Amino acid sequence: MAALSSPMTISYLHSLSCNKSCLLTSQFSKPLFINQTQKKLRFSISFCLKQKESGIEQDEEEEEEFTVVTAVKSRYNEIVIVDTFASRYLLLDSTRNVHSVINKGGQNWTGAYWDESACLPPIIPNGPIAIYGLGGGTAARLILELWPSTELEGWEIDEILIEKARDYLGLSELEIPTSKGGRLCIHVDDALSPCQDDPKRYAGIIVDLFADGKVLDQLQEIPMWLELASRLMPNGRLMVNCAGIETEVKNGKPQLVLDDLAWMLNSTVKILSEAFPGQVSWKRTPDSEGLNFVALTGGLPDLSDWSSKVPVRLSESVKLWKLCETVPLQLAVRSRYNEIVIVDTASSRYLLLDSTKNVHSVINKGGQNWTGSYWDEFASLPPIIPNGPVAIYGLGGGTAARLMLELWPTMQLEGWEIDEILIEKARDYLGLSELEKPTSKGGRLCVHVDDALSPSQDVSGRYAGIIVDLFADGKVLDQLQEVPIWLELASRLMPNGRIMVNCAGIETELQNGKPQLLLDDSAGMLNSTVKILSEAFPGQVCWKRTPDSEGLNFLALTGGLPDLSDWSSKVPVRFCEVVKQWKLCE
Structure with missing residues (x-):
């Protein structure tokens, strides 16, 4: 089945206007292109059909027809009007953003x-x-x-x-x-x-x-x-x-x-x-x-x-x-590696790093260690790896470590963080030092202030699992876009050990603004880190994408696809359905 996998260009729409119609196959029930920064809906046939709004169930194999009604360039815009079975759309400028819609059935709600x-x-x-x-x-x-x-x-x-x-x-x-x-x-x-x-x-x-x-x-x-x-x-x-x-x-x-x-x-x-x-x-x-x-x-x-x-x-x-209410600033300091900001809210405290003001860690004040974000996913790793220490490369303020020690209190964690001042402030303001004390079952966090990717840290066969959450200036580290570094990290695993990686989002989102919500088995290939992992470990990499409420992150897992039913039975109830969403990169 063919899928609409890239935006139609204005020039292509201009050429279509001569023929006035074209057939495309769509398998999506959501927009292919939604732009976070532009916020004008970007055209896709699947969005235009508004399946959820209209209540019309579209068969995945059905071909959907649209026609270009008019395409003209004005002093201000490239204007294209597109017709579908249910609606008519106004697309403007080179971004192909949808600026207006009229539904044919007399329904003026747009769901946008x-x-x-x-x-x-x-x-x-x-x-x-x-x-x-x-x-x-x-x-x-x-x-x-x-x-x-x-x-x-x-x-x-x-x-x-x-x-x-x-x-x-x-x-x-x-x-x-x-x-x-x-x-x-x-x-x-x-x-x-x-x-x-x-x-x-x-x-x-x-x-x-x-x-x-x-x-x-x-x-x-x-x-x-x-x-x-x-x-x-x-x-x-x-x-x-x-x-x-x-x-x-x-x-x-x-x-x-x-x-x-x-x-x-x-x-x-x-x-x-x-x-x-x-x-x-x-x-x-x-x-x-x-x-x-x-x-x-x-x-x-x-x-x-x-x-x-x-x-x-x-x-x-x-x-x-x-x-719009501002929040108290607890700390702002610059280290060799980061601009470190810690802010306080009524319910939580956040660690923001570098000029991107990305949140790298959070601690909730009510004692609830679930975050509702991608950090929680890391805590599903222990049941599918051997007994042994787990490394966290990119410890930050210890958000992932905190939940893991709550759920798996015998776990021996080794957290690696390159920024000494960040660790100092996380101990002072984010309770990191609490995690360095043994739990009642003997588990604890050992903190290493060093470069996790340095060859000097190549301890062959040491870890049952490695969690990789390494970012700089809001992006996955450039070193992680090379096959050799992944082979080196894998050498640090004991037999049957696994690496779980926060791979961020889709790189084309960084260019287009709205995320490309490709909701099928090919979506993982839109992420460069997932792709390089699948090259490093052919047939042995799994992926999933967290929902919008958890950041729309791609996560990757080495070691092949686990038995999802067995995995589901061994994690807390909150994870039971979540772990079933993993797919093999094929």
Whole structure:
């Protein structure tokens, strides 16, 4: 079965426009391309079909047809409109991002971030709402369905885009007054131009301004936000599509901020919080809606009251909004190897390293050692290796070691960390020294401050297992992209020993922004570290990918595929189903 394994280029779509149709086979129920930083949905046939939203079950072998309705280049965009059985899509610029969609069955919910804008009317005064970045009118269509008396003013800089949206996406229908008098008034102009600075005009402004797949550069400046706020009437609000986490584009190790810190990783939310201190709220849409950050000015609304005034479909969603609040900084110090930051929250303490501000360790204050992230996976290793010491290369603050000693208290762990100051601060602030004391069953952590990959550490046959979690500047170490280093590490294992590796994500995510959610047996081959391991140990490497809530990491395991049923029976209940997800690299 053929699969759509790469994005269609604009030039290809242009060539298709001559034939007007093409058949592709799709096996996915989620988008192939979702971009963490760009946050405009990237086109894939499987996403376009919206199988979950429509309730249509697609056979994996069924071929799905789409047609290119129009493809034209304007002064501002490469505009492509694509037709599928259920929907029609507007793709813009070279990123092939989806900027608008209209469903053919009359269903205006999209299951994507556009739906969020429809929750704005109940928390703003009566008055017109501006949409900066109208596109083909997706957000406007749902707002007018749910709030038919709303006066909308849509701003779009591209005249040809508006013309094509009127012709092919039903935009002109929204310009006709509804039965309650609401309508969309379209302005073809630059929404950010000073000439549009109409003080106190709007009850709300929805900002969805992108170019080349990124939030406009002008929106990274405080004066611009102050100018936009001046266009609001008293108690008016801005609602902003802020895209995703910019550093996800650069970093292999996910920024696992598991609580109220996450907003700090998005540059647009950060600049808004600087422009309006204490008055910005945020939420992040789920993976199925693109993992977008959305921001709201005007302080945190009464969530219960808001929930009671929106359609049922939005009633739980609006309860996810949180106020942007900073957290106490416990420590910030620079070592030879890292910029070390330790921050405190109500429930946890985090170790952030280097300029990427990636979370390398966490300790929960309530005594709960499960993290809900990839570190937990390492604790499933002991039942499938011989008795003997386990090395952790890339100890950090000891998060993985802590859970392993709780679950397997006889375990002898040897943690390797190159940064002496990091170890010192982890002992002071993250309870690492507790792990160096023997447990009641004799297990303990022995800490080595040294380079784990140095030849001097080549202790042949010493370890039953080696856990490799080695990163620098947010990426898997370059040394780990070579076959010889893996052969050297394997020589440190006793017979039947195994190596378990945090391999980060998909390298093409680092270029495209949104992760390429390939959900079949080929996905492991998109990760360079998994690939090099499979070359070093042909037929003996297994892989799995953690869910979004755990960072979308690839993990690899040497030594062949274990008996999954037997493995499942020997791990804590929380792991029983998790370990069954491992697959052999084939």
